[in-house]
Amino acid sequence: MITLNDVAKKANVSKMTVSRVINHPDQVRPELRELILDVMAQLNYQPNAAARALVGRRTRVIKLTIFEDMDTTEPYYMMLLAGISNELNQHQYALQIATRNSFQNGECDGYILTGIRQTDYAWVSRLTQPVVFFGSNRQGYDYVDTDNYQAVQESTKYAVETGYTHLVFIGIAVAEPFELDRERGFREYVTTHRISAQIIRLENHSHTATAYVKAHWRNFPRNTAFVCASDRLAIGVETAIISEGGQVPTEYGVIGFDGVLLNQIATKRLTTMQQPLEAMGRAAARLLLANINHGDTPRRDQEKVIINSRLSVAESTR
Amino acid sequence: MITLNDVAKKANVSKMTVSRVINHPDQVRPELRELILDVMAQLNYQPNAAARALVGRRTRVIKLTIFEDMDTTEPYYMMLLAGISNELNQHQYALQIATRNSFQNGECDGYILTGIRQTDYAWVSRLTQPVVFFGSNRQGYDYVDTDNYQAVQESTKYAVETGYTHLVFIGIAVAEPFELDRERGFREYVTTHRISAQIIRLENHSHTATAYVKAHWRNFPRNTAFVCASDRLAIGVETAIISEGGQVPTEYGVIGFDGVLLNQIATKRLTTMQQPLEAMGRAAARLLLANINHGDTPRRDQEKVIINSRLSVAESTR
DNA sequence: CTGTTAGCGCATTCAA
DNA sequence: TTGAATGCGCTAACAG
Numbered sequence: 269m270i271t272l273n274d275v276a277k278k279a280n281v282s283k284m285t286v287s288r289v290i291n292h293p294d295q296v297r298p299e300l301r302e303l304i305l306d307v308m309a310q311l312n313y314q315p316n317a318a319a320r321a322l323v324g325r326r327t328r329v330i331k332l333t334i335f336e337d338m339d340t341t342e343p344y345y346m347m348l349l350a351g352i353s354n355e356l357n358q359h360q361y362a363l364q365i366a367t368r369n370s371f372q373n374g375e376c377d378g379y380i381l382t383g384i385r386q387t388d389y390a391w392v393s394r395l396t397q398p399v400v401f402f403g404s405n406r407q408g409y410d411y412v413d414t415d416n417y418q419a420v421q422e423s424t425k426y427a428v429e430t431g432y433t434h435l436v437f438i439g440i441a442v443a444e445p446f447e448l449d450r451e452r453g454f455r456e457y458v459t460t461h462r463i464s465a466q467i468i469r470l471e472n473h474s475h476t477a478t479a480y481v482k483a484h485w486r487n488f489p490r491n492t493a494f495v496c497a498s499d500r501l502a503i504g505v506e507t508a509i510i511s512e513g514g515q516v517p518t519e520y521g522v523i524g525f526d527g528v529l530l531n532q533i534a535t536k537r538l539t540t541m542q543q544p545l546e547a548m549g550r551a552a553a554r555l556l557l558a559n560i561n562h563g564d565t566p567r568r569d570q571e572k573v574i575i576n577s578r579l580s581v582a583e584s585t586r
Numbered sequence: 587m588i589t590l591n592d593v594a595k596k597a598n599v600s601k602m603t604v605s606r607v608i609n610h611p612d613q614v615r616p617e618l619r620e621l622i623l624d625v626m627a628q629l630n631y632q633p634n635a636a637a638r639a640l641v642g643r644r645t646r647v648i649k650l651t652i653f654e655d656m657d658t659t660e661p662y663y664m665m666l667l668a669g670i671s672n673e674l675n676q677h678q679y680a681l682q683i684a685t686r687n688s689f690q691n692g693e694c695d696g697y698i699l700t701g702i703r704q705t706d707y708a709w710v711s712r713l714t715q716p717v718v719f720f721g722s723n724r725q726g727y728d729y730v731d732t733d734n735y736q737a738v739q740e741s742t743k744y745a746v747e748t749g750y751t752h753l754v755f756i757g758i759a760v761a762e763p764f765e766l767d768r769e770r771g772f773r774e775y776v777t778t779h780r781i782s783a784q785i786i787r788l789e790n791h792s793h794t795a796t797a798y799v800k801a802h803w804r805n806f807p808r809n810t811a812f813v814c815a816s817d818r819l820a821i822g823v824e825t826a827i828i829s830e831g832g833q834v835p836t837e838y839g840v841i842g843f844d845g846v847l848l849n850q851i852a853t854k855r856l857t858t859m860q861q862p863l864e865a866m867g868r869a870a871a872r873l874l875l876a877n878i879n880h881g882d883t884p885r886r887d888q889e890k891v892i893i894n895s896r897l898s899v900a901e902s903t904r
Numbered sequence: 905c906t907g908t909t910a911g912c913g914c915a916t917t918c919a920a
Numbered sequence: 921t922t923g924a925a926t927g928c929g930c931t932a933a934c935a936g
Contacts, residue, residue, distance in 0.1 A: 269643075273913080284923060291914095296921075316913050317645065318640040318912085318913080323928050342661075356682070362647045475850075532793075533792050537793075600906070601907095602907060602908080605930065613906090905936105908936090917927100919924080
């Protein structure tokens, strides 16, 4: 293992100078700095995370908490996780994953929180380390999210422009910001453009959607597009349409939201709003690390990172 | 933060004694040990992972590498991850997640490897730290797996006992141990019991299965059960049956394999072999940690942990 | 069985 | 701008 000392000897300086090149490069004479960087590269020096953690009173561990039940968890968490982990790895941070059931109160430097519902905020407020949310919130915590409002506006616009004349929004029956924003995106678009539309809210399961659409099949004339708040709902809708003898995409359109895996399971590959999850994961990690390192500065404004989703057009729309 | 010293003072011993209680409890007089454990509990002492890592020349980080493409990754990895992470947390180990694309060669104490294919073994053999596989292998690496052979035997038996008279095994077209074992489980069962059967191998996508079953629909008489090597395939089969006008489960049965999430998406909730993923994740972590701590002992035999799956009967079979 | 000493690799003092 | 000393919390090696 290469240590600071090895680098220092080879560069004929003290190890403090090497340490400074890493932590306060501006305090080292440029030529010397270059030389040392050179040696570090030659030796492939990797700072020892444990030692840094020890002296810095940091754990170099961040916790990701997933508040949903794991066995109904969306597969997209996997992509998110990859993004978070990639970014953390670069900064020599490791990850701990905690779930609602398995919350260990071991030490960490900060938290990334996902799947939080209104009822969980009391718990969150007791956390002493920096926190970043995945998904917006109105409690003032920093977060990373996609622009749910614009995303649904975009899908809705797409549905209209491809000629569907009646629109149905299938939302998720929870009063969380992400859902309200998606619904608002739909509502404002159809209102502004005076489009025939209806809004429905269901539990986020494919079966619920299938049952609902079948039960109310007469309400859905030909040329209806279903703009759904999740891929699960979209798959359920598609199943119902097909089982009722409707044609996708010629007579009916279906648009999902999320864009990982589930759309591959659909009979017609789903047109869906694809969230850039890897990027969002990275962003969340970066934001958290920034908070950790500026830890002492007095509380600033809530910081938000918004990353746009992209409509991925497939077989369930024209 | 509570340190060894705090505990030591309160217990009127030196910190070495406290340290021994943790690492070599048999070297401490029992009464004293109890006393110290008591104080540790009172103070809620948590050893500092960084310090242990530093002195033990360990990183206290283990890497989980997922060799599949992330965006087609099975949702069950999430459960596996939870298990691994839970176990690691208990032992003050943190996790890094690496994917095929993002393999950073930062330090770690060991690897848990998943999704490995034959072609990846060269890479694996260059790893210097202990390795545990998720999924069996014939290269001598320790692994955790479910008994694929017995699992498929069990599903097949179930299909027969519930009265399906023709059986079809839909396998995955790869020559990996897990798949060969599943296929063998099926083959031996139908051979032994002289049951009318056929074996098919497809790419592991629901569409492939749908297309195949539709194209060969005439080959599948009523009272056929499809024993599938994955939930994806099973969902695809089910879609085909329904679209061809077959009745599930009265005329046709479908059994999947894996048992997370995807079975909820199926039109009829899938009967499927449920892998105990959380437990398997924990087992993999435990096995790896054992290898790490017995690091110097000469290479023993390949160690295997086999955990049985459980048939979860739902709506796609009688 | 228990305590003392020393050092893991690094970064924050302070001094030059 | 650079270097020397000190200590983060813990454990291995030795001494008692």
